[in-house]
Amino acid sequence: MRRFAHRLFRHLLPWLVSGLALGWVFGFKTDWQALLAATARADVPRFVAIQAIDKLVFFAAWTLIQAAAIRTFVLPVPVGSVVSIRGGSELVRAVHNSLGDGLFLIGLSRLARGRTTEILGATTLPFVCHFLVLLTQATLSLALLDGGLAANRDVAWSAAIGWAVLVAGVVMLRTGRSWRWLSASSLGALIDRLTWRRFLPFLGTFVCLASFDVLIQGLAVHSFGLPIPWLALAARIPLLYAAMSLPSFGSFGTRELAWSAAFAGLAPHDGLVAYAFATNAVFLVMNVGVGAIFLPRAIELVAQLRRAEALGESVPEPLLHDAVDP
DSSP states (O other): OHHHHHHHHHHHHHHHHHHHHHHHHHHHSOOHHHHHHHHHHSOHHHHHHHHHHHHHHHHHHHHHHHHHHHHHHTOOOOHHHHHHHHHHHHHHHTTOHHHHHHHHHHHHHHHTTTOHHHHHHHHHHHHHHHHHHHHHHHHHHHTTSTTHHHHOHHHHHHHHHHHHHHHHHHHHHHHSHHHHHHHTSHHHHHHHTOOHHHHHHHHHHHHHHHHHHHHHHHHHHHHTTOOOOHHHHHHHHHHHHHHHTSOOSTTTTHHHHHHHHHTBTTBOHHHHHHHHHHHHHHHHHHHHHHHHHHHHHHHHHHHHHHHHHHTTOOOOHHHHOOTTOO
16 A cells, blocks of 8 residues: 555656646746747747757757667667667656656666666766766856856855765765675676776767757747846756756646746746746657657567567567677
8 A cells, every 4th residue: 555655646746746836837926928928029930940959969969878878888789779769768758757767768678688777877877977067067157157156056056065965975885885785786897897988988978968058058048038148058057957857747837947946037037937838848749759750669679579588589689789780
């Protein structure tokens, strides 16, 4: 009974968070006439095109980065199969990011012959790199923002907490009992193989991706008529990612609340809410579209793997090797 209640709460939590956030933003904090006026002032075709490019670039980049991590540290799986599984999971990601990540992990585990722990470690590496880059980005931007620490306490506190979490995590892993357990696992073996020569290309890729993120978000907000400075975007985009990690239905509610809070005073509240809501709408359509394209191939791929496992056969060679593999 307790397990059932826990699972029920976990599934209902995204709806609860989104409902409360949407109710607060649109029920108490938004002037609907101003919201419509802000949308009317936007260059909607340009905005939609920019956000569609944003979504496609991030989908391609994250998929290829995670595929590279798996091929480097686990198994030389075909990039095309990883793209199909990730693409199929986008349909579920339209509802909830964590559900999409879970489906992606399940598909990859089957593709990599059940090496779930190693797959988890390899696919976690890009998130660690992204976290480090965003933390550094917020810290460096803070030194250049107008008003310094006094006028940007949200960025300062976020950076301080981020560095504290990073240092505490490293100390705990290196000195605590958790490190001894981890070092004895397959995930620990993966970490042992992680050299600077292997790590730096991933880190450098995310530096480029973070720069693109600031650029594309700047183009998007300016197409919406929001005069947010580029440096303010660089400093506060990491805060937005932290807010987006909260469970919610398609980020509706949380994105609007995060944008209106992070950039309060830099742009009109109603314009920020309208921008965030429009972004959610574009991403929802893009998730469904990408998922619909790749889902049939992802289902076919998983079905082939399940049939091979049920018959006790080896995984078909075309599933394990791309034509370009040596």
